[in-house]
Amino acid sequence: MELPPIQHYDRPVFISGHRNPDVDSIMSAYALAALKHALGQKNVTPICPGILPDRAAWIFGHFKLQPPQCRNDVYLRIRDIMKTDFPHVTADLSLFDAVRKLKDTGVPAMPVVDADGKYEGTLSPFSLLSDLLNIGSEEGQSLTGRSIASSINMIRAVLDAESLTGESESDGKLRTFDVFVAAMSADFFDRHLNASMNHEPAIIVGDRPEIHLRVLQRPIKLLIITGNCPVESSVVELATFKKVTILRTACDSATVIRRLKFSCPVCSASLNRKVPVFSPDDMVREVRLQALAASEDVFPVCDHDGKLIGAVPQTAFSAPPPYSMILVDHNEVTQGIPGLEEIPVIEVVDHHRIGMKPTVEPIKFTADAVGSTCTLVAGMYRSAGLRPTKEIAGLLLCGLITDTLLYQSPTTTAQDRAIGAWLEKISGTTGSELMEGLMRIDSPLAVKTSLEVINADRKNYEENTYRFALSQVEENNLELLHRRRDELLKDMNGIIEREGLDFIALLVTDPVRGNSELLIAGAVPIIRALPYGKRSDGIFRLPGILSRKKQLLPQILAVTAAVPKTL
Structure with missing residues (x-):
């Protein structure tokens, strides 16, 4: 079969799932990057927002694959826009040779370093003119x-x-x-x-x-x-x-x-020693106005010892970002890795509702009402006439079975089951075997802190004037939720206060028995309007509910639409 034409990217591309990523999010990003590589697009890198979850770490270890790079954010930093080979001169070089280097390189100014490589000042035609006029x-x-x-x-x-x-x-x-x-x-x-x-x-x-x-x-x-x-x-x-x-x-x-x-x-010479000096770790957003307002054309970048490691032309602060993003398993900026709002999104692969803001340019958007983003990525392999490797097929299968709760979730479709069977043949294992291994991973409510439990798989939403968050964890022992109720509520209220949310809910799902329980903190009118049975300790029973996306979120949205927000 003839392969589709390769879409070459003119800059590096990161593929990322949502913040507080789950298995489906991480595996779909990794597998999509592998597909791009197989199609000849080499400058594509999968990343994991935050810390790699235990289950994801187990999966990569099981299939003997190197996990993706973990990043806390994608905010542009000086290191992303600086030039490490920017021309510079040593303080003991003659002015004659320095001026000749200025002319030959065409740069507007050059950093000057001492014998140890430490920055001393900046030489420019203006500073030389100052000497001539003196x-x-x-x-x-x-x-x-x-x-x-x-x-x-x-x-x-x-x-x-x-x-x-x-x-x-x-x-x-x-x-x-x-x-x-x-x-x-x-x-x-x-x-x-x-x-x-x-x-x-x-x-x-x-x-x-x-x-x-x-x-x-x-x-x-x-x-x-x-x-x-x-x-x-x-x-x-x-x-x-x-x-x-x-x-x-x-x-x-x-x-x-x-x-x-x-x-x-x-x-x-009269070097300019008042040029702003940046660190490679400085966020561009925090120094951009300072750089654009400065009269200098070139800004040195130094390490913590004061040694020059590069320079940034002033024009770089108004240039487009040096990399782009592909989003998987989400499309709303508020759910994405911090800094996403500054980076152009060129593609989305998702199975959730569409809530992203309009883009400046047309993008590729792959979406379908299936139970897992890994189902969509596996389908992209088939559309390209390619078979994933045994290991990549295993990753995709893990993402599929965890998001569909081994096909028990109401979000599961016939397409999920068909793709799952295809991936089982390629990977040489079954979804049941993989789920058994995943369920042996430590219980989150037994070993994690309350904040880790809340943030493990959390998504933020803004609907009907409400700002809220829904978290979900899988737990075979729901009794642990009741034991840790007060501790969890304390941290949930802390998140509400710090982030200005109206309410936050934690859905704890038992995939074996097919039930969930819900702990919610915040807006009392919303809590009162929920149509679920409540236990004596205030935790809601949600029998038969397994999906945050298809079962809980629509109900929450209906309640927020029916209950006006009070100031």
């Missing part, structure tokens, strides 16, 4: 002053010069030179030198042998010969004897003067 005095070390802080090695490199007197270990030492150009008569230049010299002089001269010899009588350190002019051997010998470096360059005097100012190390 006229200063003749003795000043601004880009227009006479003095330069450089080394002979830097000067040699910037001038592309040759050393006529050899090299010494001290050539790399940073020192301050007063720069003079021998463009006047020898006598006048001699007097000028006497009056203006404060630091070691660096003399720039062309083809003037009389100047060569005369300046060597002074305590100079550097003689620069321009235009590749010849230098008499006696001059070289005297300079060598007096430990004066002679550099000869093809540049003319004007070029030498300009380049000498850029032979200074980057650390001598």
Whole structure:
């Protein structure tokens, strides 16, 4: 059979189930990612919101598969938009080389680091212009002053010069030179030198042998010969004897003067040290306004030791997110992993009611009234003419039997049973065998904290002006619910207060006996209007009710529609 055309994604894609995920949610995300990979879409990754549930961990261990990555949220962080290869320079690099790197890379600014990689400041054309406009005095070390802080090695490199007197270990030492150009008569230049010299002089001269010899009588350190002019051997010998470096360059005097100012190390420039510095863990939503309001174009990213690990261009804060989302087993943002509201959703595979907000662009939406999202994902394999691996078939079967309570839930359809039989053949196991293994996993009410029980499989809703949550756990011993009633109610009321809910309900289902019980906290009018029998401790009996989606939620929605919310 010819495979359907591959839909290539232009950015990484995460596949996620709802927060507080159940087995169906996790397995459908994992299996859908495997299908995408089989179709040639390699940049697709399944994730598990929060902590991997015990039953899901057992399933992955049983089929010897690596569980999906667990994430608490998908909020964009600086690490998601930063460039780890963003051009930067070291503080000891010459300004000449730094400016050339700025030009060659085309970046608006570059972070500067010290020898240990720690961020020191940012170099930009604006900061260089500030130096150029800082006229200063003749003795000043601004880009227009006479003095330069450089080394002979830097000067040699910037001038592309040759050393006529050899090299010494001290050539790399940073020192301050007063720069003079021998463009006047020898006598006048001699007097000028006497009056203006404060630091070691660096003399720039062309083809003037009389100047060569005369300046060597002074305590100079550097003689620069321009235009590749010849230098008499006696001059070289005297300079060598007096430990004066002679550099000869093809540049003319004007070029030498300009380049000498850029032979200074980057650390001598007026670096911008007020640029906001971000951590890779910073949430983009929390620093976006600061970045967009700043005058800087590039923001360094440093680790906890202050070492530069990347940079973020300002344009990245207004660019589309670097990844997209595929949702399985839910479609409402309020039920999704935190941060979902910031990420574009490109596809949904779900078997619940449609409650998602309109999307900006058309998306692929696969939905049907079946008992499990794994049923839909398995059907997508069949539609593509592919068979899942034995292991993936096992995952899909686990998701199917847990969501349909081994086909006992009223949400179960003929399609679920047919897909289940197909998956049993591929996986080499039966749903009953897998359910038996899953039921051996520790009782949630026996081993988990009350908050863990409430949040294990919880979904939030907003309907008829009410904000509420419905949680569900499977438990063979319903008596444990009554023993822990007060503890559970205390934490349920705490959630109501913290999250601004009107009420929260916990449906505890015994899949073996086909019954459930309901504990609810919050809005008293809603509790009074529920059409269920109540035990003396306030816990409702729900005989024959197994499905939150198909049996409990419709009843709750009917009650919220019939009971107006009071302020």
